[in-house]
Amino acid sequence: MEQLNTYLNVMERDVDLLILEELLVSESFTNWFVSEATRRPSPIRIIGAWHSVSDALLGESDLIVKFEAETGLSEAILIENKIDAAAQTEQGHRYKMRGEKGITQGEWAKFTTCLFAPQSYIDRNSEPYDVELSYEQVVTFFQAQADVRSQYRATFLQEAIKKNRRGYQSVVCPRMTDFATAYLDFVARNHPELNPEVAKPRAAGHDWIHFYPIPNQRNIVIVHQIRGQRIKVIYHGQLNRYDEIADKFADVVDLSLAVKPSGKSVTVSTEAPFIDLANSTFEQVKGQIQLTLNSALAIKNYLIQ
Known part of the structure; x- marks a missing residue:
C-alpha cells in the first residue's frame, strides 16, 4: 500500500470543492484569496460561495464567491478553474458577460473574473481574465500555515500541478x-x-x-x-x-x-x-x-x- 499514490486521479471538480470549502469555512483563506484576486489587501465579509453556477445563454462559472467589501458594496469573483482541459472559445469573455449580467440583476455591484490554474497553464493561456491566480500561490499559502490540514491541502494541489505537467495534451493551433x-x-x-x-x-x-x-x-x-x-x-x-x-x-x-x-x-x-x-x-x-x-x-x- 505504501507504494501507491495517495490519489488515483485529481480532477478539476476535486479542486473546485476543496477551494469552495476553504472559501466557506476559513476566514483567513478567504481574505487572502480575495485580496490576491482584487489586488486590494483589505478585510471582507463573506456572503457566500457557490460551485458550478450555470446560465442558460452564457455558460457556467466553476466557482463564485460573493463578499462585502470595506465600502459596504457587494462584490463577486467569478472563478474558472483549470488543471489541463482546453479552454472553450471566448470563455474569458463569457465570464465577463456573466459578471455584467449579475450587476444588471442586482446580484453584486462589482465583479472580478479570475483564472485559477497551475502556472504552466496560465503561461500558455490566451483567454482574457481580469486576474490570474496560480495553484502554486495557493500551495505557498497553505504551506505557511502550521496545521496538518493545511499541509494536506498543499500536497493535494501539488498533485494537481503534477497532473498538469504529465497530462496536458496540446490543443494549440x-x-x-x-x-x-x-x-x-x-x-x-x-x-x-x-x-x-x-x-x-x-x-x-x-x-x-x-x-x-x-x-x-x-x-x-x-x-x-x-x-x-x-x-x-x-x-x-x-x-x-x-x-x-x-x-x-x-x-x-x-x-x-x-x-x-x-x-x-x-x-x-x-x-x-x-x-x-x-x-x-x-x-x-x-x-x-x-x-x-x-x-x-x-x-x-x-x-x-
Whole structure:
C-alpha cells in the first residue's frame, strides 16, 4: 500500500470543492484569496460561495464567491478553474458577460473574473481574465500555515500541478498562433499606441485580437473579431454611459459605426475586411490588417475614459 499514490486521479471538480470549502469555512483563506484576486489587501465579509453556477445563454462559472467589501458594496469573483482541459472559445469573455449580467440583476455591484490554474497553464493561456491566480500561490499559502490540514491541502494541489505537467495534451493551433503572433508583433512595432495584448499560444477558434489603448484600464478594449469581420470597442460594465458614448462617436463621420448596449456594457463597432484565416498567412493579408488598424486608430481618437 505504501507504494501507491495517495490519489488515483485529481480532477478539476476535486479542486473546485476543496477551494469552495476553504472559501466557506476559513476566514483567513478567504481574505487572502480575495485580496490576491482584487489586488486590494483589505478585510471582507463573506456572503457566500457557490460551485458550478450555470446560465442558460452564457455558460457556467466553476466557482463564485460573493463578499462585502470595506465600502459596504457587494462584490463577486467569478472563478474558472483549470488543471489541463482546453479552454472553450471566448470563455474569458463569457465570464465577463456573466459578471455584467449579475450587476444588471442586482446580484453584486462589482465583479472580478479570475483564472485559477497551475502556472504552466496560465503561461500558455490566451483567454482574457481580469486576474490570474496560480495553484502554486495557493500551495505557498497553505504551506505557511502550521496545521496538518493545511499541509494536506498543499500536497493535494501539488498533485494537481503534477497532473498538469504529465497530462496536458496540446490543443494549440500552430497556424493560428503564428498568425496572431505576427499580427501582434506588427502592431507593437508600427502602432504601439494601440497597446496590443501579449502573444500566447492559441486554439484554432481563438481569432479575437485585443488592444488596450488606455494604459492601466482594462475595462475599455478594442477587439478585432477576425472571422466576425468587425472592429469593436467594448466598454465593459458602462451601460450607464450609453448616451455619453453614443454622442461622442456621433462625431465620427468617416466610419459607419454602430453603438449598441450589450448586457451591462456598450459596444461601438464597424465592419472590417474579410480575412481567410484558413488559407492565408499574415503577410498575405497585411493589407487587410492595415485597413482594420486604420479603423482602430480612428476609433481610438474618440475613446472616452
